Each structure stands twice: as C-alpha cells, then as structure tokens.
Amino acid sequence: MRKENDRITEQKKYLIVTYGCQMNEHDSEKISWILEDMGYILADNREECDLIIYNTCAVRKTAENRVYGQLGELKELKRNKPDLIIAVCGCMMQREEVIDTITSKYGHVDIIFGTNNIHKLPQLISNYNKTKQMTIDILEENREIDESVDANRKYSYKAFVNIMYGCNNFCSYCIVPYTRGRERSREPQNIIEEIKGLASTGYKEITLLGQNVNSYGKTLNIDYSFSDLLKDINDIDGIERIRFMTSHPKDISDELINSYAELDKLCDHLHLPVQSGSNRILKLMNRGYTREEYESIIKKVKLVNPNITLTTDIIVGFPGETEEDFNDTLSLVKEVGFDSAFTFLYSVREGTPAAKMKSQIDDRIKHQRFQQLLDVLHPIGLKKNEKLLGNTLKVLVEDVSKNDKTMLDGRTTGGKLVHFSGGKELIGKIVDVKITSVKTFTLKGVLV
Numbered sequence: 245m246r247k248e249n250d251r252i253t254e255q256k257k258y259l260i261v262t263y264g265c266q267m268n269e270h271d272s273e274k275i276s277w278i279l280e281d282m283g284y285i286l287a288d289n290r291e292e293c294d295l296i297i298y299n300t301c302a303v304r305k306t307a308e309n310r311v312y313g314q315l316g317e318l319k320e321l322k323r324n325k326p327d328l329i330i331a332v333c334g335c336m337m338q339r340e341e342v343i344d345t346i347t348s349k350y351g352h353v354d355i356i357f358g359t360n361n362i363h364k365l366p367q368l369i370s371n372y373n374k375t376k377q378m379t380i381d382i383l384e385e386n387r388e389i390d391e392s393v394d395a396n397r398k399y400s401y402k403a404f405v406n407i408m409y410g411c412n413n414f415c416s417y418c419i420v421p422y423t424r425g426r427e428r429s430r431e432p433q434n435i436i437e438e439i440k441g442l443a444s445t446g447y448k449e450i451t452l453l454g455q456n457v458n459s460y461g462k463t464l465n466i467d468y469s470f471s472d473l474l475k476d477i478n479d480i481d482g483i484e485r486i487r488f489m490t491s492h493p494k495d496i497s498d499e500l501i502n503s504y505a506e507l508d509k510l511c512d513h514l515h516l517p518v519q520s521g522s523n524r525i526l527k528l529m530n531r532g533y534t535r536e537e538y539e540s541i542i543k544k545v546k547l548v549n550p551n552i553t554l555t556t557d558i559i560v561g562f563p564g565e566t567e568e569d570f571n572d573t574l575s576l577v578k579e580v581g582f583d584s585a586f587t588f589l590y591s592v593r594e595g596t597p598a599a600k601m602k603s604q605i606d607d608r609i610k611h612q613r614f615q616q617l618l619d620v621l622h623p624i625g626l627k628k629n630e631k632l633l634g635n636t637l638k639v640l641v642e643d644v645s646k647n648d649k650t651m652l653d654g655r656t657t658g659g660k661l662v663h664f665s666g667g668k669e670l671i672g673k674i675v676d677v678k679i680t681s682v683k684t685f686t687l688k689g690v691l692v
C-alpha cells in the first residue's frame with residue numbers, strides 16, 4: 245500500500261512508547277503497521293533502536309511532564325548513537341506551546357507530527373534522512389479520513405476500531421477538541437468492512453473507539469445512528485463481543501439503551517463519564533446534562549440490563565468546587581453504585597476556558613478529596629464483585645498473568661478482570677469460569 249520508494253533498504257528497528265487513551269494505543273498500532281510496511285522491525289529495547297517514537301497525551305499536565313522527562317533521558321542515547329531518529333507525535337504536538345518547548349529545549353528530537361497526519365510518517369522519515377533537520381508537520385485540521393492505513397494489532401482476538409475522530413463538545417476543562425479537531429465519522433461501510441475482515445481472521449471482540457460515540461454519524465448527512473451501526477456489527481458472523489468507548493450522557497438515546505436488551509453481542513458494560521455529581525459544576529464544565537438526567541439514564545439502563553457493569557470518569561477539584569459540590573459527587577457515586585471509576589485530579593490546560601476560571605482549588609484539598617472519593621468508590625466496587633461469588637461467567641482469555649505464569653487473565657462481558665488457572669492454549673477463547681473469590685479490582689475463579 246505504501247510507495248515503493250518509502251521502503252528502507254537496511255534492517256532497522258523501531259520502538260513506540262504510548263501514553264494516554266485507547267485512541268492513542270490504536271494510533272500506535274497504525275504507526276507500527278506503517279513502519280513494518282516500510283521494512284522496520286520491532287526492537288527489544290531502546291538501545292538497539294534506529295527509530296523511537298513517543299505517542300503523547302495532553303489531557304493532563306502530569307502526562308506531558310512524563311514525556312519531557314523521557315525526552316531528556318534520550319539526549320544521552322542520541323549522543324552515543326547520532327543516527328537514532330527520535331520522533332514525537334500525538335495530542336501534545338497539537339499544542340503550540342509544546343512545539344516551542346521541544347524546538348528550544350529538546351533539539352535532539354528529529355521529527356514532530358500531529359494527530360491528523362500519521363499516514364505521512366514515511367514521507368517525514370525520508371525528508372529527515374535527506375535534510376537531517378528537525379522535521380515538523382502538524383495539520384491543524386483534517387476533515388479527510390485516511391482509510392489506507394491498517395493497524396498492527398497487539399492482540400489476535402480483540403481489536404480497536406475507530407468509528408469517529410475528534411470532538412465537538414468543548415467541555416471547559418478539556419484539551420481534546422483542540423488537539424484532535426472537529427468531530428468526523430467514518431463511513432459505515434468502511435467500518436463494517438474492517439470488522440468483517442477482522443472476524444474472518446479470528447477476531448472475537450471489537451471495541452469501537454470515538455471521543456463521543458453517541459454522536460456517530462452526525463457528520464455523514466445520512467440517516468444512520470450509532471445504534472444502527474451496533475445492529476449491523478451485531479450481525480457479523482464471528483464477532484462475539486462488542487464494546488465501545490466513550491459515550492457522552494448528553495447524547496445517549498433510548499435506542500442505544502435498548503440495544504443492551506436487543507443485541508446479544510453487546511457487552512454488559514457501560515462506561516459513562518459523569519465527571520461531577522454537582523449541577524453547578526456540571527454547568528461550569530459545559531457538560532450539557534444535569535445530575536438528575538444522568539441518574540435517569542442509569543435507571544433506564546439498569547431496567548434494561550440489571551447485571552450491567554457501570555463505570556465512569558470523575559474529576560476532583562474543578563475550579564470553584566466547594567465541599568458541598570464534592571459531597572454531591574460522593575452521593576452520586578453511592579447512588580449509582582459504580583463498579584469502578586477513573587478518577588482524576590483536575591489539571592489546568594492552558595487554552596481551555598476552565599484554565600482562566602477564578603478560584604482554582606488548592607492541591608492539598610484536591611488530594612484530600614481524591615482520597616475521600618477512592619474511599620467511597622472502593623467498597624462499592626468490592627460489594628459489586630462480591631455479588632458475583634459462586635456465579636459461572638463467560639470469560640474471554642486474554643493472556644498469561646504477569647506475576648504467575650500458571651495463571652491466565654481474562655475478562656467477563658462486564659469487563660471485569662478474572663484470574664484463573666489454565667494453559668496458554670486457551671488464549672483468545674471464551675471459557676466458563678466459576679468465581680471463587682473477589683477483590684476490589686479483580687475476580688478469581690476456576691475453569692468449569
């Protein structure tokens with residue numbers, strides 16, 4: 245698929261270091277495909293690399309600082325191996341301030357590219373090789389979706405599939421609409437074709453990716469919604485599990501909620517970021533729904549599927565968050581009974597409206613509230629897991645456990661991690677596991 249002159253002639257090795265969300269993980273799978281298509285092979289460590297790529301995340305400042313730390317460390321490596329190409333890409337690169345910092349302080353970086361032009365990587369490498377000058381290529385916006393790039397997927401039985409890119413929501417704290425650009429959906433037939441291809445090579449589980457999957461299709465000017473897409477994917481032979489990430493409460497339709505009853509392959513899991521339980525804060529966050537609306541969605545979902553796993557994202561310490569606002573978050577968490585949550589300390593992102601808001605919350609208070617939130621979340625998660633004791637659940641076997649090679653890791657349709665004893669020939673298969681003990685984040689069981 246690549247141009248023949250992009251191919252490298254000597255044996256060269258690469259590594260990709262990925263930060264951030266599944267969208268980034270999948271972008272790295274695409275980058276890996278591009279590089280291997282050019283003739284690169286995967287390196288075992290940094291020292292033997294000819295090309296090292298950092299795929300970065302800009303959602304929080306801590307993620308950015310980690311990348312700067314890593315780039316600092318690479319200075320020495322580059323000094324010892326001047327032919328090493330260092331490239332950085334991903335959300336951070338869409339921020340002007342970051343480009344300024346890299347060009348002024350990290351002159352040993354060779355290639356910088358953004359989220360919209362991954363497909364141009366071969367050209368950028370060849371350009372750098374000719375000029376030996378830092379090559380920067382950032383596209384502000386890309387309305388075209390490049391369908392020519394495939395992905396070198398990490399697993400052979402579960403796959404990420406992009407259904408849309410970008411975000412139009414502009415939550416006041418979030419950098420993503422600035423780094424990933426405006427919302428655009430892939431054509432349904434391209435998505436279906438990709439998934440049929442995956443099914444034909446043995447893939448069983450598909451995770452549909454988009455910043456806000458509920459608004460899938462809006463940019464296509466056709467009468468076809470996210471629920472329609474789910475129905476069509478449900479009909480694909482070979483696919484046994486469908487997941488999606490992430491949906492937005494303001495756009496969730498009754499049709500989508502009913503999919504949990506109607507579509508046998510749709511997993512028993514809804515990840516629905518709430519961010520805060522306070523209506524005042526939700527408004528300041530520009531989330532477009534109230535606590536009561538969120539609660540009503542959850543009620544409907546539980547009616548349709550009482551066994552569903554409910555997970556969420558919560559931000560602690562948004563500007564102006566009072567003790568009362570925070571208590572509203574705690575009470576919502578108790579009321580919904582989330583199985584688990586991704587919890588974040590609010591991080592100031594320059595260029596977003598929230599960064600300019602008065603009364604930023606003191607770090608000490610943020611940390612205190614964060615701990616308090618975990619203290620509420622964890623026992624609820626444990627209690628939910630305890631309900632599964634003695635049940636036999638369908639588990640997709642994912643891998644051999646990292647810490648004990650005699651054990652396997654797999655996931656229930658609710659997305660819960662299960663450890664059980666078994667041989668690696670079961671990887672990629674769906675097996676029955678009886679749950680014998682539980683912890684806050686994991687289940688243990690035996691094959692039946």
Ligand code: 5AD
Nearest residue numbers: 417418517557558588589590591593
């Ligand atoms: N600070 C903290 N958390 C954030 N998120 C997004 N932006 C910020 C920020 N500035 C969190 C939200 C979102 C998740 C992916 O990251 O909870 O749902």
Ligand code: SF4
Nearest residue numbers: 411413414415418420
């Ligand atoms: Fe960010 Fe909000 Fe878009 Fe999610 S929906 S990516 S939090 S702006």
